[in-house]
Amino acid sequence: MKKIILMFIVITMLITPVNVFAAPPEFMGGVNNEYEYEEIVFITGEPIKFVGTMDVSIRERNDSKTISYRLRNLTPEDKSIEGSLTRTINYEIEYEDRSDKGQTIGQMSVTGRPTEKIVINGDTFSLKDYQFSKSDVIDNRPASDFYTGNVTARKVYDINPSGRTSEGEAIVNITGASVGYENFWGATETQIIDYTYDINWETPEEGGDEDDTEDRSWQGTVTSQVSDSMTNELRYSDNEANFSSFNGGYVRITNSDIVGEYKYDLPLMRKDGPDSKRRDRGVKYLSKDMAPNIERLIVPKFRDLGGHWAEEHINKLYSLDVFDEVSDFFVPDVPMSREEFTRAVIRASDIRPNQEEDDRRTLRRRDEEPEKSPFIDVSTEAKNYEYIKNGVEKGIIQGISDIEFRPSESLTRAQAITVIIRALGFESKAPTPGYSTSFADDREIPSWAKDSIYMAQEIGLVKGDNLNRVNPNDVLTRAESSAMLVRFLEFLEEDLQRDYRENIILYN
Numbered sequence: 001m002k003k004i005i006l007m008f009i010v011i012t013m014l015i016t017p018v019n020v021f022a023a024p025p026e027f028m029g030g031v032n033n034e035y036e037y038e039e040i041v042f043i044t045g046e047p048i049k050f051v052g053t054m055d056v057s058i059r060e061r062n063d064s065k066t067i068s069y070r071l072r073n074l075t076p077e078d079k080s081i082e083g084s085l086t087r088t089i090n091y092e093i094e095y096e097d098r099s100d101k102g103q104t105i106g107q108m109s110v111t112g113r114p115t116e117k118i119v120i121n122g123d124t125f126s127l128k129d130y131q132f133s134k135s136d137v138i139d140n141r142p143a144s145d146f147y148t149g150n151v152t153a154r155k156v157y158d159i160n161p162s163g164r165t166s167e168g169e170a171i172v173n174i175t176g177a178s179v180g181y182e183n184f185w186g187a188t189e190t191q192i193i194d195y196t197y198d199i200n201w202e203t204p205e206e207g208g209d210e211d212d213t214e215d216r217s218w219q220g221t222v223t224s225q226v227s228d229s230m231t232n233e234l235r236y237s238d239n240e241a242n243f244s245s246f247n248g249g250y251v252r253i254t255n256s257d258i259v260g261e262y263k264y265d266l267p268l269m270r271k272d273g274p275d276s277k278r279r280d281r282g283v284k285y286l287s288k289d290m291a292p293n294i295e296r297l298i299v300p301k302f303r304d305l306g307g308h309w310a311e312e313h314i315n316k317l318y319s320l321d322v323f324d325e326v327s328d329f330f331v332p333d334v335p336m337s338r339e340e341f342t343r344a345v346i347r348a349s350d351i352r353p354n355q356e357e358d359d360r361r362t363l364r365r366r367d368e369e370p371e372k373s374p375f376i377d378v379s380t381e382a383k384n385y386e387y388i389k390n391g392v393e394k395g396i397i398q399g400i401s402d403i404e405f406r407p408s409e410s411l412t413r414a415q416a417i418t419v420i421i422r423a424l425g426f427e428s429k430a431p432t433p434g435y436s437t438s439f440a441d442d443r444e445i446p447s448w449a450k451d452s453i454y455m456a457q458e459i460g461l462v463k464g465d466n467l468n469r470v471n472p473n474d475v476l477t478r479a480e481s482s483a484m485l486v487r488f489l490e491f492l493e494e495d496l497q498r499d500y501r502e503n504i505i506l507y508n
Contacts, residue, residue, distance in 0.1 A: 023189045024258060025054060026069050026089065027134075027151060027174065029224030031258045033288040037071060040262050040284050041085065042197060042222050043157070043170055044120050045269045047262065047284055050074040050085045065093045066111070076120075083120040089130070090114070102141070102425075106149070108134035118157075125170055129156040136178070141425030142394040143349040144183035144492060151176050151193065159201050168201035168217070179500055184349060186493035188500045190227040197221070197266075218267045218274040226260030226286075227501045232493065234297075234316060249299035250319040256290035302330040310479035313486045322348045322485060332479035338415070339378075339407035340478075342397050343387040344485055345419055375405040382407070396422040414449035414472035416481060417462060420488050421452035430454045441469040459495065461487055 025032050030039035037054035040047050052074030059066045067090070074085035090112045096105040109132060116127035136149030153174040158166040176193030197220045202213040233255065238248040262284045267274035297319040305311040310332055317323045322344050323330075371380045378388055388405060391397040397419050399405045421427050430451035436442045437454050445453055453470060456462045461484070464470055476484070 023180070024191050024226040024228045024260070025056065026087075027132075027153065027176075027191070027193060029191075029193065029222075029226050029260050029262055029286075030054075031226065031260050031286045031288045033258075033290050036288065037074070038077075038286050038288065039071075039074070039085070040286070041118060041120070042195070042220070042262075042264060042266065043118055043125050043172070043199075044123065045197075045199070045218050045220065045266050045274055046280070047264060047266075047282070048081060048083070048120060049077040049284070049286075050083070051077045052085070063095045063097070065095075067091045067093070081121060083118070085116075085118050087116040087127075088114065089116070091132075102139065104138040104140060106136040106138065106147075108132075108136070108151075116155075116157075124160050125157040126161050127155060128158050130154070139425065141423070142396050143345075143420075143423035143425075143488075144181050144496065146181045146425070148179045149177065151178070159199075160203075167203055168199070170201070171198045172196070173198070179504065181496050181500055183492050183496075185489060186230055186232070186497060188227065188229040188497045190225070190500055190504045192504070193224050195222040195224070214273060216273045220264065220266035222262055222264045222266075224260060224262050225504075226258065227504070228258040229256065229497055229501060231255045231257075231497065234319075250297045250316065252295045252297055254293040254295070257288065259285075259287040261285045302328065304329045304331065308332055308479065310482050313482040314479065317344070317348075317482055317485055320348075320489075322489075323482075330478065332482070333477050335410035335475045336416070336478045336481040337408050338397070338405070338411050339384045339388060341411050341416055341419065341476075341481055342391045343384045344481070345396065345423055345488075346387045346390050348485055348489055349423055374403075375399055376403050378405050378407055391419075394423075410475045411481070412472065413462075413470065413474050413476050413480075414446055414453065416476050416484060417456045417472075418449050418452040420461065420484070421455050423488075424491075426455045426459065427451045429458075437470070438468070439464050439470040440467055441471065445470065445472045459491060461491060 024030075025037070028039055030037055032038070032054050035053070036051060038049060038051050040049050042048075053072055055070040055072070057068045069087065069089050071085060071087040076083045089110060091108055092111045093106050093108045096107070098105060110130055114127065114130045116130075118125040130153070132151075132153040134149055134151040136147050138145050138147040151174065155172040155174070157170040157172075159168040159170055160166055173196040174193060176191060178189055178191040180189030181187065197218070199216070199218050201216040203216055204213060231254075233253045235251050235253060236248060237251045264280070264282060264284070266280045267276070268278040268280045269275070298321070300315040300318040302314065302318075302325075305314060314323070314330055314332060318325065324347075373380045373385065374389070374392065378385055384407065388397075388407065392399065400409070418427075428451075431454070435454070437445065437450065437457060439445070439453075439457070449472060453462070453472060457470075462470060
């Protein structure tokens with residue numbers, strides 16, 4: 001995941017804290033695409049890959065969501081094994097909005113009566129009890145929602161049930177954690193779950209008396225790591241026609257894939273049952289890709305960018321509606337204003353909700369008292385009023401004073417970096433005050449910007465110049481702002497995904 005010359009960005013769907021966009025299905029380490037579901041089953045003591053179809057339905061209400069999984073027609077991939085797997089489970093998530101803390105708590109539980117039946121070479125494992133609890137905390141930041149959760153569960157199966165009796169009981173204890181993020185441009189969730197198998201199984205001894213049995217009991221462990229991600233690739237496509245009003249434009253390709261692995265430690269299985277001394281250890285991998293989606297984007301036609309060092313950055317942001325200039329000239333080397341940068345960051349973080357809010361706000365005004373602006377120099381009728389209002393309400397930018405915003409004032413590098421880091425919610429991750437950054441001009445960094453500039457360097461958002469200076473008080477041009485915004489978008493999609501997927505899976 002990442003670092004290609006072309007920028008990977010954009011998820012074209014509205015994402016909210018209660019709508020996990022990229023999440024692994026169920027909690028047994030399986031993977032899926034539009035057509036097929038795969039899962040490895042260990043309940044017999046041997047890893048067996050099952051393949052089939054999965055139906056998922058999601059019903060959302062204001063403060064809750066119900067997810068239903070139905071696995072059907074699953075059979076072993078190895079055709080020499082006779083078997084089947086069916087499962088129907090409904091989960092409900094109740095959300096508690098803690099807007100005073102900028103967070104949401106999600107509590108997940110099983111509803112109804114879950115059913116599961118596994119048949120392998122004549123042996124049947126029938127689910128008789130499923131205890132499950134999962135809780136997540138979601139930190140709702142302006143640019144991205146970050147969440148982490150913990151899960152604990154226990155599945156109990158009857159082995160070869162017959163009436164009120166069975167040959168034994170299979171208990172699977174499940175514990176684990178998940179981490180993820182979701183924003184307007186990308187989403188990833190990674191789960192790491194441990195399974196402890198405790199199989200108590202006695203089968204009738206072949207050719208023996210009625211009370212003679214063979215002990216097939218065993219214990220083992222499995223760890224699954226599975227990660228589901230949405231990624232986007234922005235590619236430039238030339239116009240093959242010579243006589244056309246434009247040379248080419250960008251194509252957005254949305255991809256989704258899920259990868260997983262199982263690490264297992266089981267007894268070595270023989271024909272007469274588990275070996276009490278020898279173990280079977282190994283790793284199994286699964287992966288599935290969704291069919292990509294292709295979308296053409298608006299074609300930029302600025303007349304003053306040809307050969308400019310920031311031409312590609314500016315054209316990308318325009319194609320993605322981060323910039324919505326109507327003029328033929330972008331004037332890249334003039335200063336970026338406070339209101340222009342605020343609008344760009346808000347649009348880059350979450351475009352559609354603000355557009356919808358604009359429409360609702362227009363309708364409300366017919367019946368309500370006129371809204372009063374918090375700043376004397378920003379009219380409620382101003383083009384960028386909603387963006388400034390949202391930026392202030394979300395805490396990513398402040399006025400110059402309690403009553404003045406100075407929308408047309410030039411933006412400094414320190415101000416721009418602070419806006420972006422606050423949008424990510426990372427300013428609080430800086431060290432205890434009293435530290436120094438590694439920049440040569442550290443003493444020139446305003447105290448209010450030091451935490452943000454420190455974190456911006458930590459995450460690779462900014463670097464020093466040839467003299468290792470961050471130049472915090474220099475005015476930022478529109479071209480320089482474009483480069484910073486592109487790096488911001490790359491972080492939202494590329495760096496976050498790497499941190500929430502590769503770094504977790506590779507080092508666990």
